Amino acid sequence: AQTVTQSQPEMSVQEAETVTLSCTYDTSESDYYLFWYKQPPSRQMILVIRQEAYKQQNATENRFSVNFQKAAKSFSLKISDSQLGDAAMYFCAYIPGANSKLTFGKGITLSVRP
Amino acid sequence: KAGVTQTPRYLIKTRGQQVTLSCSPISGHRSVSWYQQTPGQGLQFLFEYFSETQRNKGNFPGRFSGRQFSNSRSEMNVSTLELGDSALYLCASSLGTGGRGYTFGSGTRLTVV
Numbered sequence: 001a002q003t004v005t006q007s008q009p010e011m012s013v014q015e016a017e018t019v020t021l022s023c024t025y026d027t028s029e030s031d032y033y034l035f036w037y038k039q040p041p042s043r044q045m046i047l048v049i050r051q052e053a054y055k056q057q058n059a060t061e062n063r064f065s066v067n068f069q070k071a072a073k074s075f076s077l078k079i080s081d082s083q084l085g086d087a088a089m090y091f092c093a094y095i096p097g098a099n100s101k102l103t104f105g106k107g108i109t110l111s112v113r114p
Numbered sequence: 115k116a117g118v119t120q121t122p123r124y125l126i127k128t129r130g131q132q133v134t135l136s137c138s139p140i141s142g143h144r145s146v147s148w149y150q151q152t153p154g155q156g157l158q159f160l161f162e163y164f165s166e167t168q169r170n171k172g173n174f175p176g177r178f179s180g181r182q183f184s185n186s187r188s189e190m191n192v193s194t195l196e197l198g199d200s201a202l203y204l205c206a207s208s209l210g211t212g213g214r215g216y217t218f219g220s221g222t223r224l225t226v227v
């Protein structure tokens with residue numbers, strides 16, 4: 001069974017600083033996708049970044065980037081120049097290539113100090 | 115472009131009743147998935163519909179059911195509500211399989227008393 005593990009329940013970062021959120025996963029599939037979703041108090045899950053497993057290049061979206069280590073099954077999210085609006089719960093998620101079921105980690109609550 | 119719309123936003127039901135939640139996907143999206151989010155269990159997959167057919171199903175009892183209409187709108191039904199069904203129910207839509215990523219709605223907060 002596929003599992004996604006986010007071992008840190010909470011993290012805090014100073015505004016304008018950089019923070020890294022950790023995620024590991026377990027799968028026997030070779031074709032899969034990984035995601036980071038953000039869930040602010042409004043409850044809507046917002047897709048932050050997406051990584052295709054067959055691509056070695058790490059995905060980047062503006063201030064958000066990932067460190068994808070396929071052999072280690074690690075998928076961390078780096079947020080640069082943290083802003084107050086980045087405060088939210090962040091979920092790491094996995095989906096096999098031909099499947100439709102997202103498996104989520106437990107999430108991490110990120111707070112940003114002004 | 116309108117996002118994923120879920121109605122109602124909040125719902126309070128009594129134990130033993132049934133409830134129907136609605137989800138309108140992004141225009142053109144044919145896949146609709148449902149997730150249950152609770153503080154204890156986190157986000158759990160309920161089921162996914164594609165072109166009116168249930169394509170994938172999670173590990174929930176038969177009290178949880180769903181359907182999808184020809185316009186891709188989906189409904190989720192929970193019968194004989196239990197206190198443990200209190201949760202945030204999230205709907206997500208996608209063009210096809212989930213590799214492109216799902217777009218989520220803001221959810222329906224169900225409270226069972």
